[in-house]
Amino acid sequence: MGRHEWNSTARRWRLTALLGVGLTALALVITLVNTVPGDRGSTAGTTPDGDKVHGTPVVPPGAAEPQVGWGFTHTQYSADEGGDKAVERVRAELADLGPVPQIQHIMGWGAGNPEPVKGRYDFSAMDRRMDFVRASEGIPVVTLCCAPDWMKGGEPGADNTDWSQHSLETAPERAHYKDFAKLAATVAKRYPDVRHFVVWNEFKGFWNDEQGRWDYEGYTELYNLVYKELKKVDEDIMVGGPYLVMNSVDPRQTHGVAEEPKGPWGRMDQRILDAFDHWNKNKAGADFVVVDGSSYTADDELLPDEFGATQKFTDVGKWLRERTGDLPLWWAEYYVEPGDSQDDRDDWSEAHRVAVQATGLMAMVRGGATSGFYWNPQKRGKKCAGCLWTSTELPDGGAGLPMLGLIGRFGEEFGPGTTYEKVSVAADDRPHVRVLADDKAVLVVNTLDRRTSAKVDGRRLDLAGYEVKWLKR
Template identity: 65%
Template structure:
């Protein structure tokens, strides 16, 4: 993510012990609490296959960031953990280093998975489909010094990619992670091409990324051929159409894709060793934080990008690893909109991704450590005893994931003439999601039902056909 918190999660007590299993000692010379795999690698805990273990799709979920439900007040973390457990196995994603995880291999061959174990346990306890993002890299793989006490957590250091001489070491680390968590069957390779920029050519170093990707892909498939691997996790940046780097192929009222991004994607797609699904990330707004022509119409970019990607990859399942519809400040704070406004634009963004062919996506959960406010968060900060309570974004995401899982059929539904331009509508055979994009009340008819929507209201309806066949 462009706006992230950089400090690693260090020495945080686990407050949801009733919901998770005991942590294993991760030192190389220690015994595992759960035995070993056939090749002698240690396995953490007692993993069981999670949801979607054999599928290239997992559905709609969220990514854990620096602060999550494994830290803070015991009462708050337990409350948040119960919220997650009630979310019908909402898919969850975690990076192996940063965003709440420590340096996993501070010295070559010496591992520290304590923090990552804690996050994986949280996922398991809530019945989630667990996903791991293979980012970022230990210091010794990118020209820094080895040692946990020497890890450089600055943004510049964390965004540095492994040097080419250490690509194989990173692939070996990825394989170690896969063996440790055999119930994690979906892996994203790297994050937003961090560190893969060719200064001399003023373009992405797509050759370097693709070499790393291919090594990681092969290493994971050697661990288990059934592991699902996706890339390239490119930020699909858009610009003002008048800029020199603007694409002439992929553009619309929302702007134009940066041609250098499309070039990088095309190279990876042509030279990849394989992929079980394709991963992108991006925002509805431009690199200059412009919402063109407005915040709702800007989400059409997500549809256009999705359709282009699906065409290039001949229909590979499409994941949005991150998606943004509201510009934030440098601290990842979102303060510009009311919560109904925010939820409405987020709902429009989800609809736009589905229309572009996406079947899985992860909301970047901007959790805070403490405080009374947390705009855009899924739950209130767990630093205080009253935290861990559901916020409106949790309700939207949980309901959307439940109503529109992978494989959903999306029939058209009738909307009264004159109102369609102000509404965003998505329907399955049983459910209709209606979003009022206007800052005024709208009375209309959707799928044969008369409804009234308050300004920016998100409303869920049962389908007429489903109601007619219900006993």
Template identity: 60%
Template sequence: MAAVVLALCLSLPACATGEDGGASRPPTSLGWGLTHTQYSADNGDPTAVETARKALSAQSLPQTQHIMGWGADNPEPSPGRYDFAALDSRMDFIRKTGGTPVITLCCAPDWMKGGTPGRTDWSRRALETAPDPEHYDDFAALTATIAKRYPDVRHFIVWNEFKGFFDDSEKRWNYEGYTDLYNKVFRAVKGVNKENLVGGPYLNMDSFEPGRTTYQSALRGPWGSVDRRVLDAFDYWNAHKTGADFVVVDGSSYTHDDETPPDRFRAVDKFTAVGRWVRERTPLPLWWAEYYVEPGADGDGDRWSDQLRQAVQAAGMIAMVEGGATTGFYWNPQRRGVPCAGCLWRSTEVTDGTGGEALPMLDLVRRFDTAFPPGSRYRTVEVAGPGAARVRALGDDEATLAVNTLDRPVRVKLDGRTVDMGGYQVLWLKSRSL
């Protein structure tokens, strides 16, 4: 019997019209791109930097950069004294690659969170600290200054994963504080240019292992249960926000404790479940600021084969689309001159002639962005054959993506065409009418 993979249009505005917004208004959905992190392609060996620039220039991708941390220096070390040199460099690199720039408005200068003006604490704790409430207006003013400095940027994400907004005494997120900050930033950025698009709340949809009842929520499945406190935070923000042009979340298919799910491919169904939960609460376009499928990948980064990694990543992207996502940013974990599993390009610190070269994960992101841009009209992909239940597929009128989730070859029919798929193969086909 045929196994049918449903890829529905999801009733998104862009899906209904085939385009997103009018000619003069920036799109509220951007497709599939990447986040620049501490070490990225704008620094290193000049030849390697140019190689990476060419690789990224081959196709315009949305690219996001934080205003402090992850490659950017403290933008306002003291009140009214600015330092945008590092941020300028990153934004200039994005422009040179033809990417669509997105700015993540995080994190805050030290003096806004109890630190000494003129000093910057780069410890992890410092970046995990939110501004003091009496400095929310100061942070909003800084975001307005940034919006003015980069007038070509039209997309802004407010903060990152509620950093610093956990109330230890109440054992819950301080969603009132975040929403207050968000609303001030929303008004400030919109005040610079009403065409600027702003979104939040960039919550980490953290989940616990199946069977655990602590903070259990109704949003659960074989992959586990999303922390009820996160959902409470989302609902409060959604009800009390001044406005938003898109909704931002992030998360992983594995659990809060980095536990590997029993079935890595079925665990990505969490992305679909989260997306549908969000879409039940708002018609706004859904963005994934980060998405992870490999426990510990940002640590040792050498746990999975490249083939397995690509297959699970592709399955995860399919799951996000099936949950209604129209934009996603791959977190690029570049390191300095060492192997980097899952990176998009070889480190630009490498001087042996291979630095900056595109890696397979960049090809996956580019192909996914080309095949399934915002406004795609998804269709049912029929998968038949003995191994059909273990093949995930997504298709529109132009392209079909199929992923063999088994480590051995399978023969299946995709829309009536017999294909042989190798173990963990990610297969791209041109669609054809049934």
């Protein structure tokens, strides 16, 4: 939600593009400021008309697939800055995990103002992030949010950029929808290796105060303009929306709630579902569907408990899939642990946190999702609950943390195209032992804070409290 902070072929082309190029060399190309990108598919350097293309302007062979698997989102602080050894340590760990999908926004969350003045671009900060994604052999995904100030009634110029939460959460004015769509096309041309684009973030700025509902007409109009512009750049670009927050409330609430989906975890805000239905009916097209949400209610209640609440991802996912048919379902963000305004996630141990996250991933899969992105709450200091790696600002930083291990392994074992299988489980605490399996691996989670034993897939296991265990089949 961002509320706490302002197949083998693909692998070969990424390795080829990076052959002989270290992070130091990659950093030399991030200084392309106020230039207009060239055409997709042109060679690196200067195009015939003198424009420059950043990075590796080689479109991967073959058509892009509309699903990318399980990864994470870069936020304000990430691994593209810090000590060289620490940055390299993270880069190597990510590369060892295989192609991990990584999202970067075009403005905010580590990126600067991409177009401080109409027609003049500054992608220096975003270039650095994209270089890191490439160097770590990741699958780059771009979220097209947020909008430069001059598109939303503010003053032009980099020095005038308003980085307040209110400004970032302001949508472009309708008169500038086409300007934003043009910016999206410019981004696509600059990073031709990006094959997946998400349009906007959480309907930010699209609330209709007068009617007390979402301005889904405005968002859909913006989405359609962006969709068409991206397809003009390359018809094989994958585009998705609407990136709505699937808010839920206490199950006892009756006003303003939908009949379905619902469960012990709560009931859905009808206004959210109305907005989704309008976009789904009136969209120009989509290659995948994107939503985000939390397992807890709008009042931060985990019902019936933190593990049971994850059933929401399954129930909401099934509701979405019923309406979107064959379109792959992505969770652009997913949360299982309420946090305060400073995102101090100190209440749970890391084992507890990883166990609930693993259960949430299982629930998303059971709801039909094939891709999901962990919102990485990275910080600069030593203390960073829920982070993926230790801060690269520290001399010994860049070391992978338990959450990175979970996401990396989950993506490796249960990527797009996985066929899931039933697995036998026998235990005195059967409801508290969760499993997910395909023909090669079984993920087992003990949701109790104490030891338990179980027989899973014919094997006797002793599980520590909140233990997450992987079995090979």
